[in-house]
Amino acid sequence: YFFGREHSTLELLKEGEFRAEAHHLGLEQELPADACVDIFFLADLKRILERYGNRGYRAVQLEAGAIGGRMYLTAHAQHLGATGLTFFDDDVIEFFSPHAKDKSAIFLLAIGKPLKSKPQ
Numbered sequence: 001y002f003f004g005r006e007h008s009t010l011e012l013l014k015e016g017e018f019r020a021e022a023h024h025l026g027l028e029q030e031l032p033a034d035a036c037v038d039i040f041f042l043a044d045l046k047r048i049l050e051r052y053g054n055r056g057y058r059a060v061q062l063e064a065g066a067i068g069g070r071m072y073l074t075a076h077a078q079h080l081g082a083t084g085l086t087f088f089d090d091d092v093i094e095f096f097s098p099h100a101k102d103k104s105a106i107f108l109l110a111i112g113k114p115l116k117s118k119p120q
Helices: 019-025 030-034 045-052 055-077 090-096
Strands: 002-004 009-011 037-043 081-085 104-112
Touching (some): 019 030, 037 055, 055 081, 090 104
16 A cells, blocks of 8 residues: 555555565565564655755654654554564665655564464
8 A cells, every 4th residue: 555645545556465575575574574564664865855955864764763653652552563674675666666756765664463472
């Protein structure tokens, strides 16, 4: 899904099972593949840096962190687990294109029911 901030809408980008893609986009970590939902935060850094200079990068990180923090609290209130991941490559942008055109991946929040122990 793509969240349109202007009208608070969700747009289905593609139907299907994406655990393998989540594993790959999360730099081959199991956590994104095992999560019930993965939320990728994307930002148009070029536009933001042109407007705000270097402080724009800090503002993007702060906003992503604040939104992510509220999602952590919401997940905890629902007895779910949540964890964030950072450092991505261009595959994230390619996967979410065309909506991700000219954007950079900032943060990934994986949410799901925590396992008591990992199955063997």
